[in-house]
Amino acid sequence: MQHRNLPHIYPRGATFFITFCLYNALPNKVVKEIQEEYDLKINKIKKEQNSKDERNTSLYKLGKKYFADYDILLERYSRDDDFLKNTKVAQIIINKMKEYDGKRYDLLAYCVMSNHVHVLFCTADYENETVSKTMQLIKGGSAYESNQILKREGNFWQKESYDHYIRNDNELKNIVHYILENPVKAAIVKEWKQYPFSYLKDELM
Template structure:
């Protein structure tokens, strides 16, 4: 069962799936760079669609697109780095954890200076929609709704800390449905190692804004 919603990019919200989500601060991705990368991705998709593409080929195109986005975020050459403020990072971490066990099982996250990686399992909600032909808001809280709530409340709190107004988060998020156990392991490792790859620490355990739920993983 899946739900589709759109903003600038298509998203498939599979009910009960495990998700890898990335969202970032407003202005951390220059619009012209995003447009160029979107064009490159579309060209790559058109190329593989000259013959019936496999699901792995399509996924790999999207993975390459995301990897380029993440490298730009790690470089941090555009926008602000408000998430390196400990109070703001703690506010965000507490909000993410507040949905654990209710809207999702929280597996891992990493709060970088200008973006966030989040790995969650939404199957905790499956009992609520058992027997329903289509989940509704009363029985199932869709992932994009949870993200809106996380981003909305933390934007308000962070702006108060910074004594500013205006958009705090980029409206778009980048999400990926985790397909198997091995991919989950790779994604969790990628999430935790992000500060190491960005040159911020030498051991991921030294990064104060990383989280791994050892109860689940």
């Protein structure tokens, strides 16, 4: 099941917080319900708000809420046998994110969980590189290599990524904390530095 109608907003040079998850990480019924609710609210905003700035602000706030709701669901439906718990697979994804660091973005933070990945990067010095293409490269390359390791075929990632662009330093700080605390909140480790599949750029320490 694919959902390709999220209202992605990609301001040039912005910092982005992106979550991407395994194919069918959530039950189709659950995804459909939350997506339908979201679509209704999007259409309401488009009909009732004539100003472009007002629409963008409302869509930004709505997207932020949807992003949080979706992430909660991913944690709720995480399973013991998810592919990303395979250390070789997790390392493939990490290597792929690092491959484009300094080429398409500045990699600020990431966390590879059991069924989803959080990544935070800044595109200020790479305005000619599109976020959608960047995610295609990360997901496409890691999917192929992961399937090879797992000796499987078929879809690996959900087509849609869930993105949010950062508006200020305070929001950046909160999102960095959120990313790093994921494995702590999931009771995998007591401190984020103990988790082998998390990263924070030195300048943000």
